Amino acid sequence: MxxxxxxxxxxxxxxSGPIITQTISQTMRELAGLDQPDDTYRRYVGPPLTSSFAHLGVAEPDIEAYIEYYRASYDKVHHQTxxxxxxxxxxxxxxxxxxxxxxxxxxxxxxxxxxxxxxxxxxxxxxxxxxxxxxxxxxxxxxxxxxxxxxxxxxxxxxxxxxxxxxxxxxxxxxxxxxxxxxxxxxxxxxxxxxxxxxxxxxxxxxxxxxxxxxxxxxxxxxxxxxxxxxxxxx
The missing domain is CATH 3.40.50.1000 (HAD superfamily/HAD-like)
Structure with a gap:
């Protein structure tokens, strides 16, 4: 039963999709210089951040810095979800x-x-x-x-x-x-x-x-x- x-x-x-994609987009723009529409990152709504940034081509030693930037940015906007x-x-x-x-x-x-x-x-x-x-x-x-x-x-x-x-x-x-x-x-x-x-x-x-x-x-x-x-x- x-x-x-x-x-x-x-x-x-x-x-939460729009806010997550917006925050990943901002992170990649600021840290990697990659400027793409937010919707480009729709597939990364759901996976752990570690695997998402690795899939996006971030070098393993840099992933933690990307995650920290993402979380700091997300903390400012997640209340809008x-x-x-x-x-x-x-x-x-x-x-x-x-x-x-x-x-x-x-x-x-x-x-x-x-x-x-x-x-x-x-x-x-x-x-x-x-x-x-x-x-x-x-x-x-x-x-x-x-x-x-x-x-x-x-x-x-x-x-x-x-x-x-x-x-x-x-x-x-x-x-x-x-x-x-x-x-x-x-x-x-x-x-x-x-x-x-x-x-x-x-x-x-x-x-x-x-x-x-x-x-x-x-x-x-x-x-x-x-x-x-x-x-x-x-x-």
């Missing part, structure tokens, strides 16, 4: 149906907590897990692991994260991930968790095909979760 839902933050609950329409009602409905709600985001824990406060979502989430400063490079698998362990400690799940991890581990039937990018799919799958990819954020068609299911609206997501309560993952 599915008892808990893990939610990603950026592109799933928060419409809006929540997607329907998300508050979505979270309330999911909890009313008996699911525990956990946030699993690659954002730094302190930043994630501030963003959630600004979005007015504190009272709508049971567990909030972000990256720790010394574990940012570990990405989504690490925060999913911590979320599973905290859900167990809080009594929402009978089992925390398993010692055996990887893409070929047995699938779990007690929890599901909701995200918008392949990083959510892969990070959750490391722990045997299936992912529902939402398409209202920054999803990509080729990534949607890799998800267990997709949802185009919050209402459709509620329908999928309701069916899970009735039938499990058998449909």
């Amino acid at each position: 599915v008892n808990a839902v893990l939610f990603d933050l950026d592109g799933t609950l928060a419409d 809006p929540v997607f329409e329907g998300v508050v009602d979505l979270l309330d409905t999911v909890r009313e149906k008996g699911f525990a709600v956990a946030l699993a985001t690659s954002k730094l824990q302190t930043v994630a907590e501030e963003v959630v406060r600004n979005l007015g979502l504190v009272g709508h989430i049971d567990i909030l897990c972000g990256s720790q400063p010394d574990e940012v490079h570990l990405g989504k698998p690490a925060v999913v692991e911590e979320a599973l362990n905290q859900l167990k400690a809080a009594g929402f799940l009978d089992e925390g994260a398993r010692e055996e991890q990887g893409m070929d581990v047995p699938l779990r039937d007690d929890v599901v991930m909701v995200g918008d990018r392949i990083y959510d799919i892969e990070g959750a799958r490391q722990h045997g968790v299936r992912t529902i990819l939402v398409t209202w954020g920054d999803s990509w068609p080729e990534e949607e095909a890799l998800a267990w299911k997709t949802a185009d609206t919050p209402g459709e997501l509620v329908e999928i979760l309701t069916a899970l309560q009735a039938n499990g993952f058998d449909d």
Whole structure:
């Protein structure tokens, strides 16, 4: 029986794409002299910053400086991030149906907590897990692991994260991930968790095909979760 839902933050609950792409664009312009439209960086909404800047060609010794500049710039504007329409009602409905709600985001824990406060979502989430400063490079698998362990400690799940991890581990039937990018799919799958990819954020068609299911609206997501309560993952 599915008892808990893990939610990603950026592109799933928060419409943070424009601010993230704006901040990456500014970082690359100021530090690398690369002046491109903000939308050029849309694919970097979701991945850990370490992998994003590496993919952008930043030399490994310089990545930390780019991340520091990005975070300093992002801290000045992230309060402008809006929540997607329907998300508050979505979270309330999911909890009313008996699911525990956990946030699993690659954002730094302190930043994630501030963003959630600004979005007015504190009272709508049971567990909030972000990256720790010394574990940012570990990405989504690490925060999913911590979320599973905290859900167990809080009594929402009978089992925390398993010692055996990887893409070929047995699938779990007690929890599901909701995200918008392949990083959510892969990070959750490391722990045997299936992912529902939402398409209202920054999803990509080729990534949607890799998800267990997709949802185009919050209402459709509620329908999928309701069916899970009735039938499990058998449909």
